[in-house]
Amino acid sequence: MSKTQERADTAPNIVPQQGRVAPAVAPPRVSARRRRPGVIALSLALIAAGGAGVAVLLLQVGDRTEVVTVVRDVQVGQVLTGADLGRASISLDPAVKIVKADDLDSVVGKRAAVQLKPGSLLAPSQVTKDSLVKAGEQLVPIGLKPEQVPATALVPGQKVLLVHVAAQGVADAGEAADEAPQTLTGRVVKASSAAPGTGVVVVDVATTTQDGPTAAAWVAAGALRLVLAAPDGG
Structure with missing residues (x-):
């Protein structure tokens, strides 16, 4: 082996400067930021306030x-x-x-x-605890055929007019054709459901003790019709 070859074999391995890898650099240590006493106190106060609010809420929920x-x-x-x-x-x-x-x-x-x-x-x-039929009133039951029942539901307390009409097939000699029919005021106390088969609805109407017998006579003669009054009673 030549001297030149020996030098080549014994020479240290030198890495070219261009291919050398730089050693890893450790990140700088960042010291923890000091907490200011005022910020700590404020945080504790907020936590305490929040806890108190939750306690109040729980008490309110529990008070049922x-x-x-x-x-x-x-x-x-x-x-x-x-x-x-x-x-x-x-x-x-x-x-x-x-x-x-x-x-x-x-x-x-x-x-x-x-x-x-x-x-x-x-x-x-x-x-x-009081009855809807007051002192000085009488209750008159009125049967209405299906064609006589208003489409508007009859509810207790509703004001109505009891209208005297000629009985079916009978001329009313007591009232001239050009005169307004006789009417009485009343108030619905109760309305039944339509009876099976006939569809008749019975309406209990409260009226004065003076008008009660008259209304009952109209009902018996089939000469009474029930008309809903205006909300103000007019």
Whole structure:
């Protein structure tokens, strides 16, 4: 082996400068930012306030009242039964007047003073122990054939006119043709469902004690018609 070859074999391996890989550089250490005492205090105050708010909310949710609710339609004057009413537990403003669940039995048997709708809370002012037939009034039952029943539903408290007409097939000698028919005022107390087969609807109408006998005579003679009055009674 020549001396030149020996030098080549024993010479250290020198990596060309162009192909050398630079050593990895460690990222600089970033010191933790100091927390200012004021910021810490504010954070603790906010956390405490939030905890207090949650506590108040939990107390409000826990403070619930058992109340009486309406579970089905009840017309004015209808006697309340246990099937018409239910119970519910709700968070309630003390200013709201309601019937508590413990007093449910005390309202059963009373009459609805207003129309009651399902899903509503029952208030003491919505029930009454008084009959819808007041002192100085009489109740006159009036049977209406299907063609005489108004398309508008008859509901308790609705004002009506009792109109005297000539009985079918009989001329009315008491009233001239050009005169307005005689009328009496009344108020619907209850209207039945149509009777099976005949479709007749019986309407209980309250009128004055002076007009009651007259209205009953018109009904017996088949000479009475019921007309809905305007909402203001006119």
